[in-house]
Amino acid sequence: MTQTPRYTLTQRLLHWLIAFLALLTLGIGMILGSLGFEGTQEIFGKATTNAFYTGHKTGGVLILIFMFLRLGVRLVSGAPPYPSPLNAFERVASRTVHGLLYVALLTMPILGWLATAAGGYPVQFFAWNLPGMIGQDKALSEILFSLHGIVGWVSVGLLILHIGGALQHWLIKRDAVMTRMSLFR
Template sequence: MQLLDRYVYPHRLLHWSVSGVVLLSLASGLAIGFLDFDGAVALLGNTLTDVLYGGHKTLGVMILLLMTLRVITRLAFAVPDHVPPLNTFERVVSKSVQRLLYLALIAMPLLGWAGTAAGGYPVEFFLWQLPGFISKDEQLSEQLFLLHEWLSWVILALVALHVTGAMFHWKIKRDNVMKRMSLFD
């Protein structure tokens, strides 16, 4: 039997699509947090501010959809063994960071969705308006967005750790870790 040396193709494709969309949603979210709504209108005007907020929400909902597919492909298909095996430190740290990334990338869009709905704002996905599910409650919205902001720093830290680990395996240890997730030979 041939040994599985990388994740199945759909899972690798999802890894890189989620990575790209997460970076875009962090960038648009940081711009929103840095400027605030009024600052964004003053700098960009009404139309571009709508594009910034609508685009950010669309990217966030896309992450929720992609992560749902990703949980399915992660559970449905075997994970390749590490050859050579990782040491205990590498195994514990990489598994913890990866699990926390899964949790954070599911919680983050849900917080954004709920905070938007509780603030009485539209939950936009491209040109559609999705149901909000919760009624207007401005205090709740503020608390949810505080968590949304806090979690964005956690995600940034986790991604930094994860990418540092990947680079270490790729460029310094030169083992097969990068190949497991690579889209190309």
């Protein structure tokens, strides 16, 4: 029996690493965005709130680094051929959602980084503070934070479509699409 062609091991490792980081960082971002600094402190306490902020910023910077790496690998290695061709709708839908996920996951951390710096807050990466890149500007910071939040919600929508599509191939159509990205056969 011929085996399903798969993404390279580097691409599959990066996919699952970024998936884990994105779900975690988006989850924390939703908490911080909906409760705000004071609200988060009231419910979770000071230490956990600080850990949420550091974790969210660190996760975002890691996603940015891994996404650049992933884009480079994708441009060099491409994508494997499908074992059986997708129909026209699946082809357009998967290309659009994958493309928009690349754009969203590269844009979101950059917006968060610049919004944080413009607001005069530290751009934390683990125990370090990274350079802000732009000067302090409160009005600009508010605009950038709004955009950061909008791209965040768009990403949630894209991920629901993406994970729904993957599960549909895996559990309903039972074809080999999931195998292309899985770490183990």
